[in-house]
Amino acid sequence: MRFLLIALLLVSGCVQAQKKIAITIDDLPTVSNYYRTSEQKVQMTHRLLKHLKDHKAPAIGFVIGRLLYSDGQPDKSQLALLTKWLDAGVELGNHTYAHKDINQISSAEYAEDVIKGEQLTKDLVERRGKSFRYFRHPFLRKGPTQAKKDSIEQLLTQRGYREAPVTVDNSDYLFSRAYDNALLQDGKTLAAEVGRQYIAYMTSYIDYYEAQSDSLFGRQIPQTLLLHANAINADYLGQLLTALHRKGYSFVSLDEALKDPAYQSADRYVGKGGISWLHRWALTQGKQGAFFKGEPEVPATINELVQRNP
Template sequence: MPENPASRVALRHFDAMFDFDWRFRYPVQPSQHASAPDSVYHLHLSDVDYRMIGKAVPLTLFGEVDNGTVRSALPTIALTFDDIPAHGLLPSGETRVGIIRKIATALKRAGAPAFGFLNAGFGLNDPTATAATAAWRAAGLPLGNHGYSHYDLDRVGAAAFAADVARNEAPLVAAAGEADWHWFRYPFLSEGQSPAMRDAARADLKARGYRIAAVTMGFDDFKWNEPYATCTARGDRRGISALEKSFLADARTAAQNARTRAHAVAGRDIPYVLLMHVGAFDAHMLPLLLDLYRRMGFRFVTLPAAQADPFYAAANDLSLPGPTPSLAGPATLPLSGPAPGLCS
């Protein structure tokens, strides 16, 4: 194909370009297309032309190709938030409703979908708890089940655990409305001390029509909420700045670790499911965190889109053997957490 001089200008602004118009022009009459005989007036491309265009573009430009399916060249993250309607200490002047609205605003501005998980037994003494959950749904964000009381399966056993899951369903249905709420996130990510306990929990969840929301990326973001409340109360800007830096540093490290583990376990990037919480510091940091992930090359997808990947088969089909797929294993790079003693 001869070089179009205009392409040299375009490449100053873009990584690359396809100039199909240049390919089909008559050299002696550029206003007409040198198209197939069935093209109308040589002004529009024919079906033959479009097939030729399709064959001319290698799918590998857009990512890895697996049995004709293109996997995006960019790694993806599905954002999930646990412990709605309440998590952690609140700095003075903050409210549960305000925190969720901040999170929803940051997500909308970044074009990032997210999925939340409800503990209806949280915040029963907080008159804003119901309004906080309603604010999540008002933002168009879906809800799943995190257990009414956030019970640890290891501590309470399969029967009590199943009862707690069921207890959370009525308030979940009331909050979720028409949206699909049949996603379950294990409290403490614990699936039982024995295969028998795990299998009993999976069988109950399957009978109730659930899929499990896996976790394949996280950095214990909740650990920053308490020191943030303390630093805010003291007006310690230096302490807050230190929290911000360590939060972003651990987020970056955790993302790098997840990608390293995914390549070790699956031989490729998988769509990652990120665990976060609805804390005050999460809300404070979310715009910066989403920007960090974008600069690292990630794009954001929904939880169902992420878990459509075959890696998550045992999370979607609970008739398959457990446990829930994860990237658990030795971390290549250590996480630091918030510096101890800040603002104390």
């Protein structure tokens, strides 16, 4: 009986260890209302990369091209930040030039933003013998009409891109705004409370999308987590990765995650929403209201802090 119990525990541990997650980070080089000087951005980048290194977590970063320019000219300090990501072994992808909303512009203007977003970053990547191959939709929006969606998908295929999906969508950007505001008020105690709530919120989101995966596929698929190169992740990404490890996750590359057949699921969702691919697949399969219940909400205290003027 004792040996049977040990065997069951070992099997249970193996099953839990099979959970995988890919870390994807938007809005490179950095986005923060608090860390704004060149020196602060370097420090912030170093902290983000140290968290990834300490947890042996592969990652891919998506670059907003406009952030690489100053007064219309390439900004050497911003390009140097991208070099740090590449030196750390992080792949880089295209997040457009100006992060425009497909719901608000024409397909032609969106296409122009995609192509312009390749400038500088693509060259930086290809000079290292790497491929510039992944694209992340701003706001996770793919088109409010079938015509727009088809047009953008055709453009991305023509330019050799693969869409970078997100299964674990979340509002880390709101927590980062709240965190920035707390720091700008010199509220270290308040900032620490925002950080505590952030970790609780993100782990509850992981639980939510685990349940969605079970409901849709009957198993745990490799998840793709959306984060941003922001202040709160510079300080708390390590704690988040530790929490994920304790929940049985191993960290894999986006390439590895996308090998799972779940990512070949049909996505026929057309609409203005920027939503998780799990929800896109669920809507395509005809899932309705009850399936989507239980999504975590940003606490009112965080939303209130977002609105404050430091």
